[in-house]
Amino acid sequence: MTQTLLLKVNPQNPSRAKIQTAAKIIQNGGLVAFPTETVYGLGADALNADAVLALFAAKRRPLDNPPIVHVASPAEVVRLVEEVPKNAALLMEKFWPGPLTLVFKHSTVVPIVTTAGLDTVAIRMPKHKVALALIQASGCPIAAPSANLAGKPSPTTVHHVFEDLNGRVDAIIDGGATNIGIESTVVDVTVNPPMVLRPGGTTFEALKLVVGDLQLHALVEAEKELPLDNIRSPGMKHRHYAPKAEVLLIEGPASAVIIKIQELAESYRIKGNKVGVLATDETQAAYKADIVRSLGSRFNLSTIAQNLFRLLREVDAQNVDVILAEGVPLEGMGLAVMNRLRKASGYHIIKTQ
Numbered sequence: 143m144t145q146t147l148l149l150k151v152n153p154q155n156p157s158r159a160k161i162q163t164a165a166k167i168i169q170n171g172g173l174v175a176f177p178t179e180t181v182y183g184l185g186a187d188a189l190n191a192d193a194v195l196a197l198f199a200a201k202r203r204p205l206d207n208p209p210i211v212h213v214a215s216p217a218e219v220v221r222l223v224e225e226v227p228k229n230a231a232l233l234m235e236k237f238w239p240g241p242l243t244l245v246f247k248h249s250t251v252v253p254i255v256t257t258a259g260l261d262t263v264a265i266r267m268p269k270h271k272v273a274l275a276l277i278q279a280s281g282c283p284i285a286a287p288s289a290n291l292a293g294k295p296s297p298t299t300v301h302h303v304f305e306d307l308n309g310r311v312d313a314i315i316d317g318g319a320t321n322i323g324i325e326s327t328v329v330d331v332t333v334n335p336p337m338v339l340r341p342g343g344t345t346f347e348a349l350k351l352v353v354g355d356l357q358l359h360a361l362v363e364a365e366k367e368l369p370l371d372n373i374r375s376p377g378m379k380h381r382h383y384a385p386k387a388e389v390l391l392i393e394g395p396a397s398a399v400i401i402k403i404q405e406l407a408e409s410y411r412i413k414g415n416k417v418g419v420l421a422t423d424e425t426q427a428a429y430k431a432d433i434v435r436s437l438g439s440r441f442n443l444s445t446i447a448q449n450l451f452r453l454l455r456e457v458d459a460q461n462v463d464v465i466l467a468e469g470v471p472l473e474g475m476g477l478a479v480m481n482r483l484r485k486a487s488g489y490h491i492i493k494t495q
């Protein structure tokens with residue numbers, strides 16, 4: 143068990159001394175959890191193979207699922223990759239710093255463990271001041287998967303990080319709750335046209351304004367598990383966001399969804415089950431269940447994204463037997479929300495008309 147150092151900083155203006163302390167840990171091959179604008183990440187020197195191995199171990203992450211490499215400027219990408227395709231340059235120009243990860247062919251500088259043996263590497267420049275300050279002070283690219291134990295929802299507050307990683311990492315930087323709440327969008331720019339492998343904080347609609355022929359991988363909108371030969375990103379084949387409770391996702395027009403969830407809640411409770419509902423502001427009053435939580439207004443999908451992982455953790459912590467979740471439209475941030483909810487449900491989806 144490692145003694146985990148807690149470093150609380152002002153997210154707008156992080157203390158230089160505390161960032162320096164964290165950067166020293168990274169330089170010495172240690173592990174530091176830090177906030178980004180999407181979710182908290184668990185960082186290690188991306189070019190230090192031993193440090194990255196320790197990172198996989200701390201998270202209990204399978205070695206075949208590579209982390210994202212974080213940089214503090216677009217210029218740092220050059221030595222990590224074989225080439226910067228034109229579409230990548232356009233996307234970096236428009237969306238960096240921000241919640242967009244690009245998959246490139248990697249150069250020989252990147253250790254095999256950091257790429258999990260693939261010929262590609264995923265890179266992003268985050269927007270959060272603490273993340274940027276840490277990368278700059280460390281003087282190296284930082285490999286950082288989300289700072290949760292494998293299989294848990296990504297952490298959006300320092301409490302989630304503490305819950306999963308206290309005693310397993312060298313330091314945790316507390317920079318408050320993250321703003322976007324869902325991970326970055328992952329786009330493969332090694333293929334033409336480029337392809338979205340994971341929907342996230344940068345919407346498909348916004349990306350398409352820059353790369354008109356951008357493709358969406360079939361798994362992004364999948365409603366069931368697809369065969370393994372469709373897998374383009376290792377993360378696609380690992381079960382994610384798996385609460386202890388059974389999760390049922392109810393999709394369709396709001397009025398039909400309400401009726402279906404009311405029916406399901408009642409029938410589960412009659413059988414003696416403890417029922418949690420993930421509702422929205424407009425619908426929450428309609429439900430009778432053991433725990434009802436609103437993700438936010440149906441008319442503000444960004445708020446729903448912001449609250450999703452926190453509420454999944456909160457409801458699951460109440461030891462419910464089943465979580466009934468309302469589906470939202472597959473547009474804007476809704477695409478990322480639904481991708482996470484469908485995975486969390488193990489594709490246990492009920493469609494209403």
Ligand code: TXA
Pocket residue numbers: 178180181182183184207208209210241243245260262263264266268286287288289324325326327328339340374375376377378
């Ligand atoms: O917002 C985020 O992206 C957060 C913060 C910390 O930056 N990070 C994050 O990392 O979500 P992680 O490791 O939890 O998710 C990385 C995803 C995984 O699904 C992984 O399979 C995929 O990116 N990935 C990594 N390298 C890849 C590659 N070379 N090709 C395709 N997919 C890759």
Ligand code: MG
Pocket residue numbers: 287288296
């Ligand atoms: Mg993750």
